[in-house]
Amino acid sequence: MIPWVKSHRRSAVIVLGSLLVPLYIFMAMLFNVLATRSDYAQQIDSIEPRLARMQGLIVEEDTLKASLADVRTITNDHVYRKATDAEAVAASIQAEVRGIMSNAGMAVTNSQVLPVRKREKFDYIAVKVVAQGTLEQLEGSLAAISRFRPVVFVETLDAFPNRRRGRDAEDEQVLTVSLELLSLRIAS
Secondary structure, three states: HHHHHHHOOHHHHHHHHHHHHHHHHHHHHHHHHHHHHHHHHHHHHHHHHHHHHHHHHHHHHHHHHHHHHHHHHHHHOOOOOOOOHHHHHHHHHHHHHHHHHHHHOOOEEEEEOOOOEEEEOOEEEEEEEEEEHHHHHHHHHHHHHHHOOOOOOEEEEEEOOOOOOOOOOOOOOOOEEEEEEEEEOOHH
């Protein structure tokens, strides 16, 4: 065979070239398939932790649903739902706080609904109440407000003593109290 190659060089180069082209195409396809397989193996390795997390969530689905129901109950106990009207909530808070303070013995002299402040997660619904009473009455009304649900926060509290006049002044000091109360509603 070697003497034939020496005598027919041009034909030998053509035969060798025609054998190398299919071999090159075969090798290129083989390396391409191996590279694709390697990419798929890496993708599978990156997907496995996600699948394990999902399977864990599926296994714990009932526990998660129960926990979510507990969280919703707690949330509903502390904030107003987004379906409730902000003005209606403010009017309700205003009436309830006036009643709480009156029941504690304080004289409510003024109350007003403040504009709703919209934030990213919650709308801040505020009410301002001005009342007069003793320190014990103020403590009683603040204790009752702290038990109110959904939660009402005391945003600001300003207390001023009233002047005592003459010798017939009462023994207990009367205060004028200005409260700004705040409650949260889930933002719409």
